[in-house]
Amino acid sequence: MIEDRTSGLEWIMCMKYFEDIEVGEVWDLGQRAVEAAEIIEFATQYDPQPFHTDAAAAEASFFGGLIASGWHTCAIVMELLANYIKTEGLASLGAPGMDSCRWLVPVRPGDVLHGRTTILEARPSASKPMGLITVRTEVFNQDKAKVVQLEGVAMYGCRPIEAGETA
Amino acid sequence: MMYLEDFVLGAENEFGRYEVTEDEVVAFGNRYDNQPFHVDKESAKDSIYGGLIASGWHTCAMFMRMACDAQIGGERMASLGSPGFDDLKWLLPVRPGDVLSVRTKVLSAMPSRSKPDRGTMRFQIWMRNQKGEVVLEMTSMGRYLRRPMEGA
Numbered sequence: 001m002i003e004d005r006t007s008g009l010e011w012i013m014c015m016k017y018f019e020d021i022e023v024g025e026v027w028d029l030g031q032r033a034v035e036a037a038e039i040i041e042f043a044t045q046y047d048p049q050p051f052h053t054d055a056a057a058a059e060a061s062f063f064g065g066l067i068a069s070g071w072h073t074c075a076i077v078m079e080l081l082a083n084y085i086k087t088e089g090l091a092s093l094g095a096p097g098m099d100s101c102r103w104l105v106p107v108r109p110g111d112v113l114h115g116r117t118t119i120l121e122a123r124p125s126a127s128k129p130m131g132l133i134t135v136r137t138e139v140f141n142q143d144k145a146k147v148v149q150l151e152g153v154a155m156y157g158c159r160p161i162e163a164g165e166t167a
Numbered sequence: 168m169m170y171l172e173d174f175v176l177g178a179e180n181e182f183g184r185y186e187v188t189e190d191e192v193v194a195f196g197n198r199y200d201n202q203p204f205h206v207d208k209e210s211a212k213d214s215i216y217g218g219l220i221a222s223g224w225h226t227c228a229m230f231m232r233m234a235c236d237a238q239i240g241g242e243r244m245a246s247l248g249s250p251g252f253d254d255l256k257w258l259l260p261v262r263p264g265d266v267l268s269v270r271t272k273v274l275s276a277m278p279s280r281s282k283p284d285r286g287t288m289r290f291q292i293w294m295r296n297q298k299g300e301v302v303l304e305m306t307s308m309g310r311y312l313r314r315p316m317e318g319a
Contacts, residue, residue: 046228049237062247071228071247075199078224082200092202095223095306098257103249130276138282158191 015089017159018131023122027088029080029137030085030114034039034068036076044073067106073113073148074101077139080115091157093130098152105147120151169244170314171276179272183233187221188265195225220260226267226303227255230294233269245312249284255305259296266297274306278296278313285312 020102036055043052047069049055056064070074085092107113137150196205200222203213210219211219221229239243261267270293278286286308294303 019292042228045232047231051248053232067248069228069231070251071224071231074227075195075222077225078222082202082242085202094202094204095257097223097254099255100251100253102251106248 009032013089014091014157017091017134018156019090019126019132019159021090021131021156022117023119025119026085027117029077029084029117029118031112031114032076032080033112034076034107035108035124036066038119039066039068039072039107039109043069047071065107067108070101073103073107073139076107076113077115077148077150080100080139081117081137084117084154093155093157094153095152095154098150099114100152101148101150105141105145105149107141107147111147113139113147114141115139122135125155126156130155131158169311171201171245171278171288172312172314176273176274176276179270180237181268181270182237183267183269185229185233185267187229187261187263187265187267188260189219192219192221192225192263195228196222200224216260217264219261222304223255223257225296226257226261229261229267230269230292230303233267233273237269247310247312249289249307249309252305252307255303257303259300259302261296261302265302267294267302271292284315285315287309287311293304 023126040053043049049069051061051063052058052069055066058064067121084090115137117137119133120136122131124131132153133156134153135151138146139148141147193206193208196202203210203218204216205211205222206222208219211217273289273293274286274289276286287308290307290309292305292307293301297303
């Protein structure tokens with residue numbers, strides 16, 4: 001049997017494909033709180049600098065207290081986005097990279113982060129049954145300060161062609 | 168203490184050895200990026216990736232761990248964190264069993280205009296797997312203190 005991997009999405013139920021995503025759309029990614037224990041746990045594994053892992057050392061540091069690793073903040077943004085993808089049934093195929101990321105304000109224990117993604121551009125792939133969406137994702141804390149902004153391209157699968165239809 | 172002035176433009180550095188395990192890929196995926204190709208070995212086989220792959224953000228986190236272990240951002244440097252990065256490219260999937268390492272090159276050092284005690288470094292970063300293939304590249308930034316002036 002020859003497997004059909006043209007879209008790679010046969011194995012998940014998608015409700016929203018590349019064709020359904022419109023430029024100018026804003027996705028509300030929802031919010032979630034960040035606690036000290038999680039900041040320390042992530043940083044102990046991936047970014048063991050004292051201002052991420054040690055409350056007392058962080059107090060005496062440039063930052064004046066514990067702050068989340070920027071990579072942890074990116075992971076939390078991904079968590080919000082991945083949950084949105086699942087909830088909305090988006091035909092996500094991952095991303096080839098990220099054009100820019102700015103960590104604008106430190107993320108601190110007790111912060112509640114709220115994300116939104118704006119669709120800036122959409123173009124079909126020339127060679128594959130997918131489209132490339134340029135997005136800007138912004139995350140704000142409970143004081144409405146923007147803590148991180150990311151811009152980049154993500155890949156979304158095209159709506160499968162039904163039997164009998166022509167491309 | 169290593170200050171902004173101590174970085175040599177164009178200098179290259181190689182470091183790190185990170186063994187990527189399936190357990191860690193799935194654990195990170197379940198926590199932060201639960202797309203099927205990061206968490207479900209079976210359905211990942213049918214995906215465009217043909218098997219389980221690490222979240223791109225997990226790969227970035229592995230870079231950071233290797234950088235910390237190599238003292239890039241450690242206590243011996245006058246590090247003030249990072250304002251961000253540009254042109255991050257996940258060039259090839261990272262899979263369980265891969266062994267990753269890092270190469271860096273110092274691109275530029277820009278003293279701050281508004282805060283004379285610090286500046287921003289830019290580094291080109293490459294991550295390679297055990298086959299020598301580049302799996303990730305980016306331009307990362309770091310803020311560092313400038314060397315205090317004598318008698319100041």
